[in-house]
Amino acid sequence: MKRRDFLIGTALASAAPFFPAFAQTPRRLIAAKRQIVVRGRSASVYSLTDANGKPGIFANEGERFTVAVENRIDDGLILHWHGQTKADATQDRARPDGGALQPGGVDRHDFELTPGSHWMHAHTLHEQLLLAAPMIAREKDAGDVQDVVVMLHDFSFKSPDEILMGLTGGTGGAHGGHGAHGAHGAAGGNAPGMMARLRGMMGGMMGGGHAGHGGGAAMSMPMAVHANDVTYDAFLANDRTLDDPEIVRVERGGRVRLRIVNGGTATAFFIDTGALTASCIAVDGTPCLPHSGTRFPIAQGQRLDLLIEIPAGGGAFPIFAQVEAAKMRTGIVLATSGAAIAKLDGEAAATATHTDLSLDAVLRARDPLTERKADRVLPMVLGEGANYRWTINDRIHGEAAPIPVKRGERIEFRFMNPTTMMHPMHLHGHHFQVVEIAGKRLSGPMRDTVIVPPHVSVAVAVEFDKPGDWYMHCHHLYHMATGMMTAVSVS
Ligand SMILES: [Cu+2]
Numbered sequence: 450m451k452r453r454d455f456l457i458g459t460a461l462a463s464a465a466p467f468f469p470a471f472a473q474t475p476r477r478l479i480a481a482k483r484q485i486v487v488r489g490r491s492a493s494v495y496s497l498t499d500a501n502g503k504p505g506i507f508a509n510e511g512e513r514f515t516v517a518v519e520n521r522i523d524d525g526l527i528l529h530w531h532g533q534t535k536a537d538a539t540q541d542r543a544r545p546d547g548g549a550l551q552p553g554g555v556d557r558h559d560f561e562l563t564p565g566s567h568w569m570h571a572h573t574l575h576e577q578l579l580l581a582a583p584m585i586a587r588e589k590d591a592g593d594v595q596d597v598v599v600m601l602h603d604f605s606f607k608s609p610d611e612i613l614m615g616l617t618g619g620t621g622g623a624h625g626g627h628g629a630h631g632a633h634g635a636a637g638g639n640a641p642g643m644m645a646r647l648r649g650m651m652g653g654m655m656g657g658g659h660a661g662h663g664g665g666a667a668m669s670m671p672m673a674v675h676a677n678d679v680t681y682d683a684f685l686a687n688d689r690t691l692d693d694p695e696i697v698r699v700e701r702g703g704r705v706r707l708r709i710v711n712g713g714t715a716t717a718f719f720i721d722t723g724a725l726t727a728s729c730i731a732v733d734g735t736p737c738l739p740h741s742g743t744r745f746p747i748a749q750g751q752r753l754d755l756l757i758e759i760p761a762g763g764g765a766f767p768i769f770a771q772v773e774a775a776k777m778r779t780g781i782v783l784a785t786s787g788a789a790i791a792k793l794d795g796e797a798a799a800t801a802t803h804t805d806l807s808l809d810a811v812l813r814a815r816d817p818l819t820e821r822k823a824d825r826v827l828p829m830v831l832g833e834g835a836n837y838r839w840t841i842n843d844r845i846h847g848e849a850a851p852i853p854v855k856r857g858e859r860i861e862f863r864f865m866n867p868t869t870m871m872h873p874m875h876l877h878g879h880h881f882q883v884v885e886i887a888g889k890r891l892s893g894p895m896r897d898t899v900i901v902p903p904h905v906s907v908a909v910a911v912e913f914d915k916p917g918d919w920y921m922h923c924h925h926l927y928h929m930a931t932g933m934m935t936a937v938s939v940s
Contacts, residue, residue: 475557476506478569480528480580481521487604487683488690495522495580497569505582507598510564510589518556524575525549530584531750532567532734532897534880536560538917543572543877545851545918545936562586565734566708566752568600572920574609574714574930579688581712588736594706594756597697599781601709601747601770602685603716612679616927617837673869674903676774676803679715679927684779686770691793694767695781701763705783706730707755709747709770714926717748717804717871717900718770720755721778721797725766727755729812735880735895736815746773746804748873750898750924759783765790771797773804773871804871805902809883812894818882820892823861823910827852831901831923833868837931839923845932846922852937854913860937861885862921863908864901872901872933873924881911898924913939 476499483496498504506514514533520526527550529543530536538544540560550556563586570581583598605612687695699705707727709720720727721744728739731754739756747753747770759766763785771778776796784790832840842849854860861884864874875898883893885908901907913919922934 475515475517475559476500477519478506478516479519479521480526482523485579485688487606487685488692490606492604492606494578495571495575497528497580497582504600505569505584507583507585507587507596508562509587510562512562512586513559514562514584515559516557518550518558520550520552520554520556522575522580523552525551526554526575527572528569529572529877530567530569531875532565532752532880533560533563533584534878534897535563536878537915538878538919541877543920545920563734564588565731565736566598566710566754567734568710568712568752570712574613574926576712576926577603577605577609577612577714579604579685579712581710583708583710585708591706594704595699596706596708597699597781597783599686599707599709599768599770600688601711601713601718601779602688603679603681603713604683604685605679606682609714613927613930616678617931674803675869676871677716677772678870681716681777684713684716684718684770684772684777686779686781689779689781691779691795694779694793696765696790697781697783699759699783699785701759701785702761703759705757705759707753707757707768709753709755711747711749711751713749715749717746717773717873719773719801719804720745720747720753721769721771722755722757723767723769725757725759727757729808730754730756732808732812732894733880733896733898737894738813738815740808740812746808746900748804748871748898748900748924749926750873750875751896751900757783759785764788767793769797771801773801776800803902804900806883806886806900806905806907809893809896809900810886810891813892814882814895817892817895818859818910818912821859824858826861826863826908829862829864829874829921831864831866831868831872831874831933833870837927839868839928839931839933841921841933841935844935846929846934849935851918852935854937854939856913856916856939859910859912861908861910863906864899865906866901866903869903870925870928871903872928873898874901874921875924876909876911876921876937877919878915878917879911879913879919881909884908884910913937916940
């Protein structure tokens with residue numbers, strides 16, 4: 450043991466009550482405060498770094514996550530290991546009885562890392578203050594490529610509480626989910642008209658039953674659709690805006706693997722690779738058959754692995770992330786040595802469309818689930834009530850008991866969305882396969898977060914292989930904080 454590691458170990462032991470010794474000295478992961486400058490203005494945000502100040506972890510397939518997490522922020526910390534399907538339920542505080550790591554406290558973890566591009570983040574509105582980091586285990590077959598990690602964020606000079614108050618109209622806030630500080634507001638009421646409209650749409654969407662019918666009645670109704678209900682001051686790629694983007698040095702003729710994480714709290718993006726054609730080789734950290742393109746949607750919580758060949762002639766190649774249904778964008782620049790780097794515009798020439806499932810409709814998992822019928826199909830109706838009350842099957846988080854599932858069961862969740870917004874639905878601890886879009890069966894990608902567009906039904910199949918309670922929620926964190934979360938209880 451190096452002297453430095455010994456000192457670290459001693460410091461931890463004195464700060465924490467008692468922890469069993471590990472065979473190897475745990476790595477440290479520190480949640481702390483830091484200052485950054487956004488558009489010339491200083492802001493106080495959080496960091497999640499190792500002892501050397503490097504965000505998150507970048508390890509190799511097969512390595513273990515043997516880590517001591519230190520809470521040096523001034524509030525309780527609830528971290529989620531997003532995409533870590535090899536970790537058992539007790540490793541994650543983001544679970545129904547997980548509690549929060551108190552300021553000054555230390556948590557120790559030990560589990561095998563799930564290969565691929567994953568991430569870690571606060572399971573509260575602390576994520577809005579950049580409490581998120583990459584959690585990557587480089588695949589054994591990743592090959593001779595240069596890995597470039599890109600973490601996207603939406604940024605506001607307002608506090609998450611202020612943003613939430615703005616959304617709820619100051620009527621309550623965190624209804625049932627764990628909000629920024631676990632505040633409990635008065636449960637928002639439902640406007641009778643809205644509920645009637647919602648039931649009407651649900652009837653239309655569910656009318657087709659299992660017989661390949663994606664809610665034709667609902668889709669033919671002229672419905673308002675919107676995105677970006679939070680107005681942000683900036684969009685960040687690796688903490689920077691396009692005024693001063695990160696320039697990543699790449700080789701002429703080299704191959705780059707972009708590992709893009711959408712750590713945005715309320716924003717979905719399109720990745721635009723511009724002049725370079727990219728090959729999408731994994732989504733949400735799981736391999737898919739290569740699919741080429743220059744524009745790919747990425748909702749909150751999702752990841753995209755894009756393989757790019759740098760032309761032999763070299764140059765500077767911006768990789769943009771454009772906000773859906775808007776012109777604003779952020780990004781990084783891949784540049785070979787000596788390339789001239791032009792000033793980049795923070796707005797695209799054209800407004801982006803809304804994100805949808807067109808990528809999922811064509812992607813095929815490299816390692817899909819075996820073909821078989823699901824043991825059960827569970828309808829999950831996403832709902833929207835007055836005063837920013839977001840529901841699953843008409844309930845906010847805490848109102849409904851966890852969904853009981855037997856270990857080994859294959860469940861198909863059929864999401865139906867009669868609301869006006871897209872919801873990126875995420876399940877903890879498991880990957881699922883997209884098996885149906887708008888009534889059409891397919892063998893789609895394996896993911897852990899799926900876009901559920903307004904007025905479209907999506908089904909995902911999941912094999913529950915680990916006991917415990919697992920959250921399922923919308924990854925628009927203001928929707929989660931105001932109710933759009935439930936749990937699956939596997940026994
Ligand atoms: Cu949502």
